[in-house]
Amino acid sequence: MDYSLVTAAAQAAGPCPPGDEAAWGRRVQGLAVDLHMVAHQVAQDVARLEHAAKFTAFLEKVEIEESSRRGLLKLRTGDGPEEIRTEQQETDRGRAMIERARSLVGRWVLVYRYNETVGRQKSVRMVAHLLDVGEGVLHVNIAKSIVLDAAGQSADRAKAAWDAAGLPEHGTVTVEELDRARATLR
Template sequence: MDYSLVTAAAQAAGPCPPGEEAAWGRRVQALAVDLHMIATQVAQDTARLESTAKFTAFLEKVEIEESSRRGLLKLRTADGAEEIRTEQQETDRGAQMIERARSLVGRWVLVYRYNETVGRQRSVRMVAHLMDVGEGVLAVNIAKGVLLDEAEKDADRARAAWETAGLRDAGTVTVEELDKARAALR
């Protein structure tokens, strides 16, 4: 028996009003059970996080995937573009992760990723957690990759947009500077 849950539940319930011991006891019991369920979920979530792959990426965009109703995060790493999914939008955890991801668009994030098996032959990359690690500054090679993707792999269009925006060829660019080059593509 974990008496610390009962103690925490009794503290949450507050002092027992005189003559209401039975009702107060039921309230403490219900709170202790709720705390146990929360602790169990936290343990499961922690175990999932411990088994994830972790990497840093620039979060470009968040969309809702039509077929699965999952959030689809568009990430940019030093190795190129990557997509990763949330749980379904209709679930509490999915809705919370989509909201969190949307608040981090244009920032660098530490991504906690796991693979979820779908069917017998397929697995999808899923996000377990996102942690904000910084402002929207991109290495030039990553920013050029973003622009090339948006130019639908047309290197001449991407190069012209880059030059029109007056961006440098080494170091970093801000998200705002990259947005100028994106606007030049249109």
């Protein structure tokens, strides 16, 4: 028995009103059970994070996937584009992760990813946590691939947008410079 949960529940319930011991006791009992359930969920979340793959990526966009109602995060790593999903939008955890991801669009994030088995043979990449690592800059090759995607894979349109924005051929570009190149494609 974890008496610390009972202690925490009693503190949350506040002082016991004189003559209302039975109702107060039920309140403490209910709060202790709720805290136990929260602790169990936290333990599962921590275990998921401990076993998650971790990588840094630029978060480009967040959409809602029509078929599953999951958040779909469009990321860019040094290896190219990657998509990763949240839990369903209708769940508290899914909604919270979608909001968090939307607040981090245009930033570098540390992604904690795990695979969720869907059906018998399909595995879906899921986000367990996102940690903001800042605005920073993008390597030119990553930025060029983002512009190429924005140009619908048309190398000519991408090069024209890149040149119109006055971006360098080597080194790095800021997110603002990248946005300038993408804006010419709209």
